[in-house]
Amino acid sequence: MVQMLLEGTRDTLYMTLMATLFGYVLGLPMGIVLAVTDKNGICANKIVYKVLDFIVNLVRSVPFLILLILVIPLTRLIVGKSYGSTATIVPLVIAAAPFIARMVESSLKEVEQGTIEAALSMGAGTGTIIWKVLLAEARTSLLVGVTIAVGTILGYSAMAGVVGGGGLGDIAIRYGYYRYETGVMIVTIIILVVLVQILQGLGMMLSRKLDRRRREL
Amino acid sequence: MGKKEVLLEIRNLHKDYGNGPVLEDISLQVEKGEVIVLVGPSGCGKSTLLRCINGLEPIQGGSILLDGREITDGKTNWSQVRQKIGMVFQSYDLFPNMTVLDNVLLGPLKVQKRQKAEAKAQAEQLLARVGLLQKKDAYPRELSGGQKQRVAIVRALMMEPEILLFDEVTAALDPEMVREVLDVMLELAESGSTMLIVTHELQFARAVADRIVFLDGGHIVEMDDPETFFTQPKSDRVHRFLNTFVFASQSQERKHSESQ
Numbered sequence: 254m255v256q257m258l259l260e261g262t263r264d265t266l267y268m269t270l271m272a273t274l275f276g277y278v279l280g281l282p283m284g285i286v287l288a289v290t291d292k293n294g295i296c297a298n299k300i301v302y303k304v305l306d307f308i309v310n311l312v313r314s315v316p317f318l319i320l321l322i323l324v325i326p327l328t329r330l331i332v333g334k335s336y337g338s339t340a341t342i343v344p345l346v347i348a349a350a351p352f353i354a355r356m357v358e359s360s361l362k363e364v365e366q367g368t369i370e371a372a373l374s375m376g377a378g379t380g381t382i383i384w385k386v387l388l389a390e391a392r393t394s395l396l397v398g399v400t401i402a403v404g405t406i407l408g409y410s411a412m413a414g415v416v417g418g419g420g421l422g423d424i425a426i427r428y429g430y431y432r433y434e435t436g437v438m439i440v441t442i443i444i445l446v447v448l449v450q451i452l453q454g455l456g457m458m459l460s461r462k463l464d465r466r467r468r469e470l
Numbered sequence: 471m472g473k474k475e476v477l478l479e480i481r482n483l484h485k486d487y488g489n490g491p492v493l494e495d496i497s498l499q500v501e502k503g504e505v506i507v508l509v510g511p512s513g514c515g516k517s518t519l520l521r522c523i524n525g526l527e528p529i530q531g532g533s534i535l536l537d538g539r540e541i542t543d544g545k546t547n548w549s550q551v552r553q554k555i556g557m558v559f560q561s562y563d564l565f566p567n568m569t570v571l572d573n574v575l576l577g578p579l580k581v582q583k584r585q586k587a588e589a590k591a592q593a594e595q596l597l598a599r600v601g602l603l604q605k606k607d608a609y610p611r612e613l614s615g616g617q618k619q620r621v622a623i624v625r626a627l628m629m630e631p632e633i634l635l636f637d638e639v640t641a642a643l644d645p646e647m648v649r650e651v652l653d654v655m656l657e658l659a660e661s662g663s664t665m666l667i668v669t670h671e672l673q674f675a676r677a678v679a680d681r682i683v684f685l686d687g688g689h690i691v692e693m694d695d696p697e698t699f700f701t702q703p704k705s706d707r708v709h710r711f712l713n714t715f716v717f718a719s720q721s722q723e724r725k726h727s728e729s730q
Contacts, residue, residue: 365563367561367563368564368565368566370526370559370563371563371622372565373552374524374552374555374556374557374559374626375553375576375577375625375626375629376548376550376553376577376581376629377549377576377577377581378549378581381580381581385576385580389565389567389568390565390566390567393567463567464567465566465567465609465611466609466611
């Protein structure tokens with residue numbers, strides 16, 4: 254049992270971290286594009302913004318449980334099978350990327366317009382502004398976003414247990430729901446809570462450390 | 471005054487946000503080394519004019535020429551032009567997550583791709599000139615408003631611009647800090663910098679300007695040397711404007727003495 258819970262924890266962490274990583278590989282550029290192409294952005298472009306905005310909303314409005322089943326063909330194509338923790342990463346990434354894109358977009362839009370104009374007035378190009386002003390100045394907010402994303406993806410990954418997705422959610426459903434072993438379910442919940450707490454704490458600590466705007470460090 | 475080189479020329483500039491003109495038929499020549507102060511009531515378009523010169527606002531008519539070349543013809547490489555036009559803003563707009571030194575080095579290193587050692591030496595020299603060398607490793611939050619604004623001026627100077635635009639740079643400052651910023655600007659003016667200044671500090675305007683331009687309702691109403699402007703304004707409008715300032719400063723003094 255302990256062995257199984259340990260493996261479950263490992264699988265959950267594996268799915269969550271990999272999905273967060275790939276979620277950002279897709280979501281970060283999407284969020285940047287959304288932020289800079291919106292009407293007050295440095296490369297305002299109505300068409301690009303509207304298209305991306307629509308895609309993000311579309312994927313975001315599909316409930317994760319449905320998405321999980323919907324993308325099974327794609328999952329098979331990429332991973333070769335539709336169950337287990339590696340396979341679960343595919344729907345997790347698809348669900349997380351638009352959500353991450355939105356958070357990145359809102360973080361970048363928090364950057365003072367004045368600092369962007371100051372950079373523009375020095376002749377800074379789009380790339381410099383994205384890297385040195387937007388991403389650099391929004392880093393605290395972006396890291397808070399990562400923390401939220403990890404927490405959300407962790408929750409989603411547990412949901413994948415319904416279709417044999419592996420990890421702690423899988424254990425909770427198989428033992429807690431199908432076999433009425435409430436004890437096992439409670440233990441998995443406790444482990445999930447502890448995981449969320451640890452990841453949340455780490456993220457917040459890091460973002461505070463990187464914040465130079467406040468006096469109370 | 472001998473014939474001087476025209477650095478910046480504005481010809482019949484027209485700016486419109488879509489609900490009536492903000493600037494109409496503005497023409498102005500700025501010579502090399504000249505200091506021009508733009509004054510006028512709030513909302514008269516002074517700041518907008520500066521923003522148009524820097525390409526932060528598109529214009530709907532007329533043209534702007536820098537060094538005799540048109541920069542408003544749509545083919546402009548703004549990145550290059552803006553390096554020649556330094557701008558300092560009312561709200562300082564320093565990068566909050568960077569030290570003072572990193573703030574002033576961003577342009578030279580990332581935009582102009584200069585050598586770090588050389589740019590750093592220049593930064594330290596300029597920071598020393600505005601009395602802030604000891605703050606080079608501080609973050610903006612640790613500075614007073616006046617200090618932040620002096621850093622912002624250094625940041626603009628680091629690009630070695632041909633002309634400097636100052637957009638109400640003392641408007642957000644506590645009264646005691648206004649002086650330290652104006653002193654820096656006065657020194658720049660004396661050392662031959664070409665400057666276009668928007669300000670409400672009329673005494674400063676009188677001291678620093680070669681020419682005063684009075685804007686109202688998007689038009690240039692009057693353009694004169696400071697002496698004439700302040701002592702014998704030609705138009706009624708300027709006369710009234712100057713009078714409101716006299717009253718305003720008197721009532722301020724009265725409040726000041728009451729609070730003591």
